[in-house]
Amino acid sequence: MLRWIIFLLIFIAIDIYAFQAFKTITKNGLAQFSYWVMSLIVLGNFIFMYFGFNRSDGFSQAHGYAFAFLITLFLPKAMLLVMMLGEDVFRLFEGIFNKFSGSTTTNGSMFEGRRKFVSQIALGIAAIPFTSFIYGISKGKYNFKVLNYNLYYEDLPDAFDGYRITQISDIHSGSFDSIKKVDYAIDLINQQESDTIVFTGDMVNNKAEEMHPYVDIFKKLKAKDGMYSVLGNHDYGDYLRWETEEAKSSNLNALKDLQKDIGFDLLLNEHRFIEKNGERIAIIGVENWGKGGFKKAGDLNAAISNIDKDDFKILLSHDPSHWEAEVVDHDLHYHLTLSGHTHGMQFGIEIPGIFKWSPVKWRYKQWAGIYEKFGQYINVNRGFGYLAFPGRVGIWPEITVIELKKGLKPS
Secondary structure (H helix, E strand, C coil): CCCHHHHHHHHHHHHHHHHHHHHHHCHHHHHHHHHHHHHHHHHHHHHHHHCCCCCCCCCHHHHHHHHHHHHHHHHHHHHHHHHHHHHHHHHHHHHHHHHHHCCCCCHHHHHHHHHHHHHHHHHHHHHHHHHHHHHHHHCCCCCCCEEEEEEECCCHHHHCCCCEEEEECCCCCHHHCHHHHHHHHHHHHHCCCCCCEEEECCCCCCCCHHHHHHHHHHHCCCCCEEECCCCCHHHCCCCCCCCCCHHHHHHHHHCCCCCCCCCECCCCCCEEEECCCCCCEEECCCCCCCCCCCCCCHHHHCCCCCCCCCCCEECCCCHHHHHHHHHHHHHHCCEEEEEECCCHHCCEEECCCCCCCCCCCCCCCCCEEEECCEEEEEEECCCCCCCCCCCCCCCCCCEEEEEECCCCCCC
């Protein structure tokens, strides 16, 4: 209860301060009334959804939208507060200076003009995140991007020169609200005509049944050399309160069956070989292994039993923190690791090939795209779906296509 009281006080304080900028540029009573009605509806809906939140029921789409609309209003208003507070601090020091210096250079009309100007600038800047979040919620979450990478290896088997791998990750089917958009994305994956498709975990938010409306759509996925998958931290059902351990175990088994029904070969600390013209590459899959309190069910050594040190190895591991913790310094050389998990935080700024930033970089060193260390690569997929916040801002849902090339990387 104390946390809710503190939250309300902070939100109301920011709202009141932001309103000062709003009323500076409009004296229209209806507009001012609408400001408060919208704020109360969004805040009331959020409190209603979260005050009695029950972990046994899980985080629903309604919870996600309540959170999203709160953030969409709260963040721009917080920016308004910073700018308007800055103007007030400047005015305070200006008043102190004038009092002690005897200056009268600032009169009431000048103050009002400056206040209005600052308010207009502040509202214009605050409109940027507001419109970005509205777009992210309405369109951005299904703004699928196909990202293509060529990776060069001197020891790649000749038969696999030009081999294409499509990676998807973090489906989070329980968050979807458009079968049509998901169907479009599956067609987009098939259009890549890759040799194999891999899925690197988090098919659902919590329950296997979340995937039921989409199973037939995902069954359309095709790859001539098969499809492989691993589990992510959400797939185990650890974020719900289950009535019994048997119910939780049954849910996990149902999810495994769903993956098989779709056509994925689920790798549970094991591996498979793909063979072409008498040569082979190893597809290795570990269960979730993550730092910072996440499940550590992954067993890399068990997964590589009977793999030769000279085999070309592709590792599927949901959480990218596993890469530096256990993979890059392992006795065996893992040519390529494919991960997901971070979603790129679903929020950030990217200029392809030039610049990328997201707050998630402070939690994960490898958070989106290709990274290299000791001649070993990892790709961190930005995710196919979304979680909690029902949108994406600047970090779009991703379908990765990686083409393996024989030889040295061009300079």
